[in-house]
Amino acid sequence: MPSDTTKEEEETVVYKTPFPLTGEEVSNAGRRYRLPAKNDFLAFRNYADSLEGYSLRCNRPNDTIVWSKKVKGESLNVVKVFSVYPGVDPQTMYDMLQDGLYRVVWDTYRIEAFCIVQLSPNTDIGYYAAKSPATGVTNRDFVNQRAWHSAGNGEFIIFNTSVPHRDVPTNYLKANKISSDSVVRGFSKITGYLIRPWEDKGTKGCCLTYVTQCDVGGWIPTMVMNYVTTKASPNTVKTVRGAVAGFTEWVPKQSDYQRTWTSDPDPFDVPSLENITIQFAKEKWAGESGSS
Template sequence: MDVGEVRIADDRDFERLKALADKHDGWKVEYKKKDTTVWTKSTQQTEFKMIKLHTAYKDVSPPLLFDVLMDPLYRKKWDVYMLESRDIGSLNPNNDVGYYAVRSPPPFRNRDFVLQRSWLQTDKEWLIINHSVFHESAPPKKGFVRAISYLTGLVIQPDGGCGSKLTYVTQCDPKGSLPACFVNKLTQIFAPNMAKKLRKACLDYNEWKKAHQPSYKPWLHPEQISLPRLDVSRCVSTGHQELQEDILDESLVEEQEICSFEDLDNL
């Protein structure tokens, strides 16, 4: 789907994600350690490279991994990079729109997104995709740089035993001007660390869920969805682009000035 396009995701959208996850032609390995590999690939849409991560969790089942990725309340507990997340509306039981703000390592400005999220569960895999859209209720705001997700997706598969395999692909434009060292930190530090945090979150989820609406899983049970029906006529750019013009040039930041991603845990 294109940026700004709001519609129910179809097989073509999920097949595109699968192709990106499965094919490695043109991708460059940036990090490889144990069960985790990170690749990058240049694209024509943005100077910021596409990133792909593949990892395996021998002690995490695919349904558990899917629940952790979809549970918005639990996300606020384990995802230290998330500043704010709120739902806007639902297209159908497998497609919704929401606002998401993410913490950037100092001295960079924090980024935010308005995203349509779509998901699909088959007999053999679980797929989640998102892309940037617009909504009148979430215009760009001061203190944040409105970033763009051309395509971000996750593919969850069984590993043949009791565990799971996860592939994460993202093609984003964080906007602003970022130095090359920031991109290096994303592939060498952030992506592998996120994979580790996600595994720990999965191992802690069942115990946490017992005390937090244990039967509430609207991503599995459509009858539990309480989101308002999305008014597609409101999914338009607000025109408040003047806020984007005040973005500082962050490309001159030196590597030693960048807060480590691990330090975000303490911010």
């Protein structure tokens, strides 16, 4: 994408992702952004599927498992949520999570959200501002570089990481008279979804692995944020469950519906793929009838 500044004047964005982005660089608004390569999506898949270092925090048999992980040298934990959706096709889940128009319908915390710039066919930079779910806590906003990939066989990946962009300064909402409330700029080191088919005991559908390491900023102590994030994660699953159910009813009512995010499946160039989290869930739930 063309830049309005010379290469010498451009700032190279430094990424904080737990794995490097290795694609080509592109210029926009005075900065050099790095695109993800195909192998970076595989790196995210492996990252999201791994259970190394995680501690189990919540187990709802045949529904949801939540883990958290401490990262050496960092105060913020990584939180991972695995959930199953019987009867929901992986493509439907992927489309629902990608659809910005439908998000207006189901995301009750949304203040403003839009695409700032499309960097490549499967990468963009977007703005998202959300109401705080807690009284007395300031609203948050994020500027995230987001990327997505269809890996074939019902597997899809979406992940984001926060980046700067000059079109959305920290006073964006007030400056554009969208909201007079104060807002704190948050930072997503990594947040993403791994969508895969799910089949167990004759039941088919999809499963969703959600992983996040996110600093919401402001005055909230890290210890409190780690606790709240872990406890609130099952509520995210509940929201997604309701949203995907409504999505199947919403789509047919759209007269000119377009999936701008679709692409031909591009499987990873590896002999086989592990499904560590899926296997763990099946084994753990096999002998359980209650919840913990």
